[in-house]
Amino acid sequence: MMYFRCRNCNAKGWTHTDTAISFGRMADGPTRDLRRQAHEAFDKLWKHNTMYSREDAYIALSKHLGIDPNECHIGLLTATQCRRTIRWAQQSLAGLTKPKRKPAGSWRNKKRKRRK
Numbered sequence: 001m002m003y004f005r006c007r008n009c010n011a012k013g014w015t016h017t018d019t020a021i022s023f024g025r026m027a028d029g030p031t032r033d034l035r036r037q038a039h040e041a042f043d044k045l046w047k048h049n050t051m052y053s054r055e056d057a058y059i060a061l062s063k064h065l066g067i068d069p070n071e072c073h074i075g076l077l078t079a080t081q082c083r084r085t086i087r088w089a090q091q092s093l094a095g096l097t098k099p100k101r102k103p104a105g106s107w108r109n110k111k112r113k114r115r116k
Contacts, residue, residue, distance in 0.1 A: 025076055034082035039074050041089035049093065064088050 027035065046057040062072035065081055077085060 031079045031082070034079050034086075035074050035077065038077065038082040038085040038089075041086045041093075042074060044093055045089055060092075061085060061088065 042057065042061065046052045046054045052060065058072050059069050062069040065072065065077075065084060067081075074082070074085070
């Protein structure tokens with residue numbers, strides 16, 4: 001794997017092993033950090049949860065960000081898109097893993113009140 005960097009702004013990028021094909025777009029330090037955080041949050045949706053396959057998770061993310069699914073990859077995201085991805089992934093995961101509670105007015109509560 002090779003990396004390249006801009007001497008003016010210190011943005012960096014990496015290539016696939018033994019090729020000149022880049023992993024994504026060059027990014028400065030803060031954007032690289034956000035991409036790592038976005039990957040960490042996003043990967044939990046499909047690695048640790050059976051509700052999403054990797055492909056389904058990327059399709060859902062592309063819809064959320066309003067971008068083409070074929071262009072949706074963490075290595076291509078801007079800093080703003082990474083922040084949105086982190087929030088979306090955390091909220092999605094929380095929604096998928098929340099224990100379901102019966103609403104206060106459920107039929108069981110009504111049934112118990114009638115028996116008294």
